[in-house]
Amino acid sequence: xxxxxxxxxxxxxxxxxxxxxxxxxxxxxxxxxxxxxxxxxxxxxxxxxxxxxxxxxxxxxxxxxxxxxxxxxxxxxxxxxxxxxxxxxxxxxxxxxxxxxxxxxxxxxxxxxxxxxxxxxxxxxxxxxxxxxxxxxxxxxxxxxxxxxxxxxxxxxx
Numbered sequence: 001x002x003x004x005x006x007x008x009x010x011x012x013x014x015x016x017x018x019x020x021x022x023x024x025x026x027x028x029x030x031x032x033x034x035x036x037x038x039x040x041x042x043x044x045x046x047x048x049x050x051x052x053x054x055x056x057x058x059x060x061x062x063x064x065x066x067x068x069x070x071x072x073x074x075x076x077x078x079x080x081x082x083x084x085x086x087x088x089x090x091x092x093x094x095x096x097x098x099x100x101x102x103x104x105x106x107x108x109x110x111x112x113x114x115x116x117x118x119x120x121x122x123x124x125x126x127x128x129x130x131x132x133x134x135x136x137x138x139x140x141x142x143x144x145x146x147x148x149x150x151x152x153x154x155x156x157x158x
Contacts, residue, residue, distance in 0.1 A: 014033050
């Protein structure tokens with residue numbers, strides 16, 4: 001663990017804020033931030049944009065990774081941590097591996113698409129050239145509640 005428990009909770013609160021913003025835009029409420037491990041600075045944020053853009057790859061993690069790469073001027077995001085409210089899917093797990101993110105911290109597990117322990121664990125696969133550290137279940141209840149309430153409201157309206 002790179003950060004203290006207090007800092008991890010504070011960073012996850014920022015990811016939850018991004019998730020809430022997504023929900024307000026009628027997007028699935030998933031939020032992500034990327035932090036520079038050496039300075040503690042938040043270098044990028046992201047939240048889902050699939051509905052707005054009608055683009056399947058506009059997940060919170062992909063948006064945050066793209067912004068972080070632009071900010072640091074490199075595709076290598078070594079010495080960074082990614083905080084996301086929901087367990088990454090296979091696409092996002094692949095982007096995490098390819099960008100060399102050092103640590104992944106997530107909130108709620110995703111039994112339908114999670115690829116960091118639920119369905120499989122791409123981030124622990126030793127045949128890839130990079131395996132970030134993983135910490136799960138941070139603010140899991142809050143992250144899960146955001147998602148459950150979002151989908152409950154959609155079902156209610158139908």
